Amino acid sequence: MSEQTIALVTGANKGIGYEIAAGLGALGHTVGVGARSPERLAEAVEKLRAEGVDAFPVPLDVTSDESVAAAASLLGERFGRLDVLVNNAGVTGGVPQTPTTVTPEIVRTVVETNVIGVIRVTNAVLPLLRRSAAPRVVNVSSTVGSLARQSSLPGAEAVGPVSAAYAPSKTFLNAVTLQYAKELHGTGILINAACPGYCATDLNGFSGVRTPREGAAMAVRLATLPDDGPSGSFFEDAGVVPW
Ligand SMILES: NC(=O)c1ccc[n+]([C@@H]2O[C@H](COP(=O)([O-])OP(=O)(O)OC[C@H]3O[C@@H](n4cnc5c(N)ncnc54)[C@H](OP(=O)(O)O)[C@@H]3O)[C@@H](O)[C@H]2O)c1
Secondary structure, three states: OOOOOEEEEOOOOOHHHHHHHHHHHHOOOEEEEEEOOHHHHHHHHHHHHHOOOEEEEEEOOOOOHHHHHHHHHHHHHHHOOOOEEEEOOOOOOOOOEOOOOOOHHHHHHHHHHHHHHHHHHHHHHHHHHOOOOOOEEEEEOOHHHOHHHHOOOOHHHOOOOOEOOHHHHHHHHHHHHHHHHHHHOOOOOEEEEEOOOOEOOHHHOOOOOEOHHHHHHHHHHHHOOOOOOOOOOEEEOOEEOOO
16 A cells, blocks of 8 residues: 555635645645536646645535545545545535525535535545545534534524524534444544634635634644544534534
């Protein structure tokens, strides 16, 4: 097996995903840049390469079985394994998003990307991760998915805006992360959830207070955990986030 560390980052053409790719690249990883738009993908790969990253394009729409299968084949044929998977791609479903007015279609779209997309991609590349000497999976979540945080303050003071699809999708993702950790316990695959904090990206109309690069740091850290690192946990910069 080569010494090279092979990573795949989904939704890596912009925002936090781009910075996760850049951060892993700066550590010497060979980075598969996952993106659904061919133009945005080519642009991001070019930009990462200009920054010195050993980046390669991975056309990838996490909501498509076909696209995800093709991405897994591409990685398998080229490298025969995968060391790091960062499930970063995500959508909010738009705002406002109140439970009393949300449409089933919005909930379906958000869950399809933020939860089912993660399961789809993870399971497709799992055989490749199993061939790695130190496989790591990071699911980019959010503290708005923490039920403990959501319920710790009354009404409008609770963390984040009222959300019928986005916040619950991250709660669902956290639960799924924990179940993966249980099933994969003892296999060497470490899987954790990371919250980047409130970052200025397209996702929130650039209203966030942190840079995407600052937000990427926790995912990069969890992607490079030592063998005795945690699995089935949820982290932000300040430490463990309660479920
Ligand atoms: N920004 C924050 O404050 C914040 C806070 C907590 C958690 N997060 C999480 O961080 C992650 C990255 O978000 P961001 O803030 O960097 O947002 P962003 O700039 O909007 O980036 C989202 C990325 O996901 C991609 N994507 C969406 N649907 C996809 C699909 N079906 N297949 C493949 N890629 C898809 C987007 O691709 P396109 O360019 O093609 O749309 C884009 O590359 C998300 O999971 C988000 O929930 C963000």
